[in-house]
Amino acid sequence: MTDTTAGQRTRRRLSFEWLGVAPFIIFAVLFLMLPTLYLVGAAFIGRDGQFTLENIAGLFTDQIIAAYWISIRISGASAILGALVGLAIALAIIRGRLPEGLRAAVMTFSGVASNFAGVPLAFAFISTLGRLGLVTVILKFIGIDLYKSGFNLLSFWGLTLTYLYFQIPLMILIIAPAVDGLKKEWSEAAAILGASPWQFWRYVGLPILWPSFLGTLSLLFANAFGAIATAYALTGSSLNIVPILLYAQIRGDALQNPGLGAALALGMILITATANIIYLVISARAERWMK
Secondary structure, X not given: OOHHHHHHHHHHHHHHHHHHHHHHHHHHHHHHHHHHHHHHHHOOEOOOOOEOXXXXXXXXXXXXXXXXXXXXXXXXXXXXXXXXXXXXXXXXHHHOOOOHHHHHHHHHHHHHHOOOOOHHHHHHHHHHHOOOOHHHHHHHHOOOXXXXXXXXXXXXXXXXXXXXXXXXXXXXXXXXXXXHOOOHHHHHHHHHOOOOHHHHHHHXXXXXXXXXXXXXXXXXXXXXXXXXXXXXXXXXXXOOOHHHHHHHHHHOOOOOOHHHHHHHHHHHHHHHHHHHHHHHHHHHHHHHHHO
């Protein structure tokens, strides 16, 4: 076989490989890269179409800083709670003594629930924990009034609780491979050496899972920070989070300022990109450690 023939076959193989991945590249360019570049450019364009830094300066007003702060708090709370509960469930179904079929059921449900958001999720929680929701009415019938006790679905903790519906399943799906990577031989060796289950998890299990846990935590934060459909359908404009404020600036009749909206989006992109980069770096190190 000549070098020319080998080169032609190599080029042909590469061309078919690129053809297979072309739909993904086209989709990413059209619906991710180009819109992102447009938002970055629009953040520095004023109403007169000229370059300006007023939109960036507008991010430091009290209202917008407060919106970023409450968005960060909600995202952080839902990420931490979702990560802890999801890790506990993953450990129970994978390393616990629960029935084997339960793992398949939980993983299947997690795959569905992690993508269940927006208007349907908001309606489900209003029907369940709203002022006239089913659970609210049942608890009130037995003497527990959630709303008189201070709970409000259209509040910080109400939105955080709603986000947990998809944060916990997402945590289960992502952390499950890391939990599977904990070899049973390690726990058996620790037991032979006289270590208690608590000592095994304290000195072996949790340190191994820690990088994967931190990486998934940052991903959950980014997932909650960018969510808008659920928050808007549930709270409307009663909760001043960044995605709702951004929508008001771009599409609203009273607050319409596309340039400031683009600057808000740019801030969100930077925060979520940082969280995703942290996830990628930590997950890569976790994979090398597990190998």
